[in-house]
Amino acid sequence: MLTIAIDGPSGAGKSTLAKTIAKKLGILYLDTGAMYRGVGYYVLQKGADPGKESEVLPLLDGIKMDIVYDEGSQKVIICGEDVTPYIREHNISMAASTVSKIPAVRLKMVELQRSVAARTSCVLDGRDIGSYVLPHANYKFFLTADPAERARRRHEELTARGVSISYKEVLDDMTARDYQDSHRDFAPLNAAEDAIVIDTTGLLPEQTAELVLSKIYR
Ligand code: DC
Secondary structure, eight states: EEEEEEEEEETTSSSHHHHHHHHHHOEEEEEHHHHHHHHHHHHHHHTTTTTTHHHHHHHTTTTTTTEEETTTTEEEEEETEEEEETTTTTHHHHHHHTTTTSHHHHHHHHHHHHHEEEEEEEEEESSIIIIIIIITTTTTEEEEEOOHHHHOOOHHHHHHHTTTHHHHHHHHHHHHHHHHHOSSSSSSSSTTOOOEEOOOOOOOHHHHHHHHHHHHHH
């Protein structure tokens, strides 16, 4: 059994890296951000405020989340509904970050993440995988990159998907989200003490993957 943790702020290149190495190693990729996005989407759908614990907690027991794979791509199912098409919307990013501050939400997601990691070899990407979810992961990587480059990557990704948004708006939202993710009380965005920190500024995705694989195969 092999577990690989990849953490870091938004736009640092975690998901591209995680997908590449999972494919290369023939193991599962679990995108934990998608799970918090699923909760954020659900809470908004129910008309509740993701920032108000008193509005989120009564909904939590009703969230029956399943993570399934369809031809290798991860889908988030909530109460039988595939919410995957909606969770990448720009407004869901902040809702996910806000709702993820609530400890009960995190504990529920962490339980699911640990149960997947206990069953199968996998690569997990997120904010707290190496520092909290899987402290005994075989490998831990923490990706960083210059904020301007991270915002540029996200902006490109969003505009490629047809989202109309300015670079400045992406940079501002990303800065606010990273601040919120690193300053929450419970399991904040943090590099584990034993994580290998990689600055991906100026690196192509394949260069980052090569670097990471060289540490794994070493
Ligand atoms: O990785 P992402 O951008 O899809 O994640 C969306 C939000 O979910 C992120 O801003 C914070 C939260 N998140 C978290 O708190 N812990 C994780 N392991 C993954 C994501």
